[in-house]
Amino acid sequence: MAAPFFSTPFQPYVYQSPQDAITPFQILGGEAQVVQIMLKPQEKIIAKPGSMCFMSGSIEMENSYLPENEVGIWQWLFGKNISSIVLRNSGQSDGFVGIAAPYFARILPVCGYMHL
Template sequence: MAAPALSTPFQPYVYQSPQAVVTPFQILGGEAQVLQIMLKPHEKVITRTGSMCYMSEAIQTETNGAGENAGNVIWQWLFGKLDALTTYVYSGTQDGYIGLAAPSLARILPIDLAVFGGEIICQRDSFLCSINDVSVSPVATRRARPGMFGSEGFFMQKLVGRGLAFITAGGSIIQKNLARGEVLVVDAGCLVAMTREVELELKYAGPFKRAFFGSENLLQANLTGPGVVFVQSLPLFRLAQKIARAMTAPHVRDNPRFFVQIAIIFIVAYITIVSSLLLTDQ
């Protein structure tokens, strides 16, 4: 059956910028990537605190709380606060550099905000760093239904400005260009970022029993175009769930001690029953 007329194929995200002068940078590695940015004298980079991996000398640092988030203390307490931001300013006389590491097994996406109308909405904790005029602030999704559990896709970040921003995503990252009225349904945790024109609505994925007997997330994001959407194949929470299950509930065949424990339980039960019978006979 032919695909719907509004459907456009997914495609890998390719960085593009119309700016004549862009700060040179490199993205190193395949997984858990490192972003290396070349800095000119007095140029600054705003990063998420704790992301610095290495840097040249003569770089001064200043850690700031997210001042724009002061009016959202309750939201941050409920759904997780935004990390503090650190500003790195190069004060040398020649070109310097700084290396910033992704916080997990993640890839780094460069986003020129000028290409996307000066604003991108992304998952919370996705922001890695920015160059030039970019502000970071929290935002709640516009059509989230009450009573939902989890904060993936609900409490997000808004990047505004005309500069260059870098966000992180897990696994493979693909881009979807939505036509007007086209609807895309994704797992809420797989949504990385979207342009401001995209309409987002969160819904329950199904009955509550799926949360206990299935492995799927309860929340789905309905995205309505027009606009651009970025999707990740391996969000951090899925990786964390896999690791937690492997550590706390390994499969029987992968845990030989299970059989030893069962044997000990049967032996203790047998001894207890036999002792009870002998004492009863006496």
């Protein structure tokens, strides 16, 4: 029997490292992919407004104005973001945040550390 047209052949990509400096994440989805980032207690990430899809119950979201964008109103007029969101795990256990692009996109995993 053939697979339904809405099924995806892609398996979730899971990245975990023995190093504590590397944050574990998963890439979920087919054509429109989402990065699910695992956050330890009191760990935070910074994202652009509108990119957060879902989060666990222990995640707090805070909107912050970026001080380095005080260079002028011209950047704001031509589409540069002047704010960002800070997602912080305020709970005692691990939490997660799902982040995606505002359009259909594939996410390519890149190694986040270098061997010296």
